[in-house]
Amino acid sequence: MSTERSSQTPRSTGKLLATQGYVVGIEISGSGTRQSVALADLDGNILYQLRRPLEYIPDTTTLLQLLEAMLGEVLDPEHLRDGRVLRVGVAVGGPVDASQGIVRTLYHAHGWDNFPLQDYLAERLNVPCIIDNNANAAALAEVLYGAGIGERVALYVGLGRGIGGGLIVNGRIYHGVTSTAGEIGHLLVMQNGPKCSCGGYGHLEAIASAQAIVRTMIGRAVEHPATLAAIHRLTEGRAERITVGQIFQLATEGDEVARCLIDEVLTYLAFALANIVHLVNPGMIILGGSVALVGEPLIAPLRERLRALCLPAASQHLRIVQGKLGPQASLVGAVTLALQDL
Numbered sequence: 001m002s003t004e005r006s007s008q009t010p011r012s013t014g015k016l017l018a019t020q021g022y023v024v025g026i027e028i029s030g031s032g033t034r035q036s037v038a039l040a041d042l043d044g045n046i047l048y049q050l051r052r053p054l055e056y057i058p059d060t061t062t063l064l065q066l067l068e069a070m071l072g073e074v075l076d077p078e079h080l081r082d083g084r085v086l087r088v089g090v091a092v093g094g095p096v097d098a099s100q101g102i103v104r105t106l107y108h109a110h111g112w113d114n115f116p117l118q119d120y121l122a123e124r125l126n127v128p129c130i131i132d133n134n135a136n137a138a139a140l141a142e143v144l145y146g147a148g149i150g151e152r153v154a155l156y157v158g159l160g161r162g163i164g165g166g167l168i169v170n171g172r173i174y175h176g177v178t179s180t181a182g183e184i185g186h187l188l189v190m191q192n193g194p195k196c197s198c199g200g201y202g203h204l205e206a207i208a209s210a211q212a213i214v215r216t217m218i219g220r221a222v223e224h225p226a227t228l229a230a231i232h233r234l235t236e237g238r239a240e241r242i243t244v245g246q247i248f249q250l251a252t253e254g255d256e257v258a259r260c261l262i263d264e265v266l267t268y269l270a271f272a273l274a275n276i277v278h279l280v281n282p283g284m285i286i287l288g289g290s291v292a293l294v295g296e297p298l299i300a301p302l303r304e305r306l307r308a309l310c311l312p313a314a315s316q317h318l319r320i321v322q323g324k325l326g327p328q329a330s331l332v333g334a335v336t337l338a339l340q341d342l
């Protein structure tokens, strides 16, 4: 996995040269559908990457064996040539205790409760390892390499199957006392609202995540034949496959059910973001995840609502933008974690 040559190369500054080593980024998705491993140089350029889906993660062993096989391929001596791996970063699709390097749980997989992933990987690979939640990792990546370059205080909002968030202050992830800062999916926005993945009710994730939007749309369409017919037309008869983008399309075409639903989603998302804006006063809100792929039809009305909901001094310099890293955000985030302070 390593050659001695690189570590003996003389250098004139304290900063490592890109040719002297590599970092590895690992993405473990909470749903089990995306496991990725990347090899990157010290400038953060991904040189080689693998993505292997698992439909379902029965236990830790299955996933760790898959990762080990992927790492074996990525760390092929041919890829490493004249360098060695200096650090491994992992973006985990679930709550993480970043200070202890422990996965608290993966909601859609068994056996991960309080799993010491950081120590496990560091031991297996004999390289220092750093793990964090995937939204925190994506947030850091967007601020260092994506849409938020140079932002002093930026909030990343991952609107995917669930909703995650990451707050970056002066180039660092703000973790809070027990690494739960940024868990904005569990902001309480609706009294007696729908049930959340965490067991609570009326949380943002239960209303504005991709899964929640699609589920609500299908549920309401059952009582509206014209809407149901439109969904079947868009999905070739497989209503359950409708995407948030298609629901926005229906709303634009004038479908009342879709229009009302999108209006509700924007309302509660704006409530949550306005509250955060008043607490932390960010310069930028970066929207990522599958819902953000909708782009301006989502972002333009959000800007308008936030302007209306926030104190002018809090919102006048606030920019709300789409992330630049797209579906790569978590994996680039994992690489970015590995590069921190290197």
Ligand SMILES: [Zn+2]
Pocket: 185, 186, 196, 197, 198, 199, 200, 203, 205
């Ligand atoms: Zn919740």
